[in-house]
Amino acid sequence: MGTSVFYLVAFLSIFFSLMVIFAKNPVHSVLYLIVTFFTFTVHYILLNAQFLAVVNFIVYMGAIMVLFLFVLMLLNLNKENEPLKSGLVKVVGIVAGCCLVVTLIGSLKATAVSDPLVLQNPNLGLVKNLGKELFGPFMLPFELSSILLLTAMVGAVLLTKKEKV
Amino acid sequence: MDISFVIEKFVLVAIIFGISLVIAMYSTYAERKVAAFLQDRLGPDRAGPFGILQPLADGLKMFMKEEIIPTHANKWLFMVGPGLAMLTACIGTAVIPWGSPITTAAGRIIPLQVTDINVGVLYIFGVVSLSVYGVMIGGWASNNKYSLLSAIRAASQNISYEVAMGLSIIALLLVTNTMSLKEIVEMQHGWHWNVLYQPLGFLLFIICAFAETNRAPFDLPECETELIGGYHTEYSSMKLGFYLFAEYINMFVSSAVMATLYFGGYNYPGMDWVLTQVGPVIAPLIGTAVLFAKIFAFIFFFMWVRWTIPRFRYDQLMHLGWKVLIPIAIANVIVTGIVIAIVEKF
Numbered sequence: 001m002g003t004s005v006f007y008l009v010a011f012l013s014i015f016f017s018l019m020v021i022f023a024k025n026p027v028h029s030v031l032y033l034i035v036t037f038f039t040f041t042v043h044y045i046l047l048n049a050q051f052l053a054v055v056n057f058i059v060y061m062g063a064i065m066v067l068f069l070f071v072l073m074l075l076n077l078n079k080e081n082e083p084l085k086s087g088l089v090k091v092v093g094i095v096a097g098c099c100l101v102v103t104l105i106g107s108l109k110a111t112a113v114s115d116p117l118v119l120q121n122p123n124l125g126l127v128k129n130l131g132k133e134l135f136g137p138f139m140l141p142f143e144l145s146s147i148l149l150l151t152a153m154v155g156a157v158l159l160t161k162k163e164k165v
Numbered sequence: 166m167d168i169s170f171v172i173e174k175f176v177l178v179a180i181i182f183g184i185s186l187v188i189a190m191y192s193t194y195a196e197r198k199v200a201a202f203l204q205d206r207l208g209p210d211r212a213g214p215f216g217i218l219q220p221l222a223d224g225l226k227m228f229m230k231e232e233i234i235p236t237h238a239n240k241w242l243f244m245v246g247p248g249l250a251m252l253t254a255c256i257g258t259a260v261i262p263w264g265s266p267i268t269t270a271a272g273r274i275i276p277l278q279v280t281d282i283n284v285g286v287l288y289i290f291g292v293v294s295l296s297v298y299g300v301m302i303g304g305w306a307s308n309n310k311y312s313l314l315s316a317i318r319a320a321s322q323n324i325s326y327e328v329a330m331g332l333s334i335i336a337l338l339l340v341t342n343t344m345s346l347k348e349i350v351e352m353q354h355g356w357h358w359n360v361l362y363q364p365l366g367f368l369l370f371i372i373c374a375f376a377e378t379n380r381a382p383f384d385l386p387e388c389e390t391e392l393i394g395g396y397h398t399e400y401s402s403m404k405l406g407f408y409l410f411a412e413y414i415n416m417f418v419s420s421a422v423m424a425t426l427y428f429g430g431y432n433y434p435g436m437d438w439v440l441t442q443v444g445p446v447i448a449p450l451i452g453t454a455v456l457f458a459k460i461f462a463f464i465f466f467f468m469w470v471r472w473t474i475p476r477f478r479y480d481q482l483m484h485l486g487w488k489v490l491i492p493i494a495i496a497n498v499i500v501t502g503i504v505i506a507i508v509e510k511f
Binding site: 027050127 | 242282283284287288290291293294295297298301302305313316317320321323324327344
């Protein structure tokens, strides 16, 4: 039961990720990306990580993707007749794609079937346990990453300010 | 998982869904009656006694209207928009405890809550943050400048007020120590309502709830003086009906959430005495009635505000959201944290 659900959701994740790339209209791409994030949420729930699932839901689907859509709608990029890329770009694209295929085949050849994943502590994903882990042993990295985010935010605000200061 | 469990939940879901739709339907009637009362008019009084059949007449009218999809609209997304608006409006009710569990004569305990997940508060928050997609997709797919502007306004308003709402919830969680709505309600037994411990948090939450449901004075996405009709300018027939309906369901759900988080849900002073008087089957139903009374009071408050306060200007909206509500919300979190630390120390 669990495995078949996993394979179904994994298939959907890959399918919708591919649709993100293949959709011609940027707004459609973003909408497919939202569905992809939703399948990730389902993955988290399957792993019993309820808190991560809901946070992924709120932050990625609810906030970041709304901003993506917001920017795309503001720029109104929904033109079907985008100018075609020049020949050189196409050649470069083909070469890069072939390199990726070779790498993928090489890595697939080297892989073996991994042991089934066993969760060491299935309740780790619940809010209380995760919070205790984050604010206990991982206190310093957690605070440092918060400072990093704050710095990035201040930088972004500074960049948008007019030359006044 | 036995079959009676499935039937129980299915019946509960069907009842809650039905109740949300009926309440949304009669909210349209109540809105017009409240508006009439506040403006010293009579309001709808032709269809049935006191105009009580007016929502049915309106619904029939919506169904009978011609269905128009603009030529250059994105057909699929144009249809997905209203559906998504309805979906996100309805799924929020899943985690709200509608009453204390009923113990039947056979000793079976029936919880009046569809599901009690341990991140219930965050689930509500996630559903709220998704609700903007219906408006955004519909507004964009209409291929109309006014609809697009409205969709963009809706998105920026939603994002801005979500931050303050999240911060006000954090202060509440500091008090309750749990994210399960069931436990939050049980904690407020009798008269220990959270609004007494978090009055400022409640004020912030209700302001943000007005903004998230696009109700006046925050109804900028459907500001007719600037945007013709807003995101649903191009919509007709029942698709328009869905958008209008979703707004009323959102209002019902956010009223239920506020009653649950801050006003004790189904708890009321003297409930223990009532329990000893009427027994364990009737008492939870009285609690449910009390919860609905609170919800109706909030819905009335929504309408009262709509017909009293004029709409904000767009820059005032952003100023209020980012420069007033968010600093107050952060201060509220800090003060709450300090007070809790001091209380625990002594």
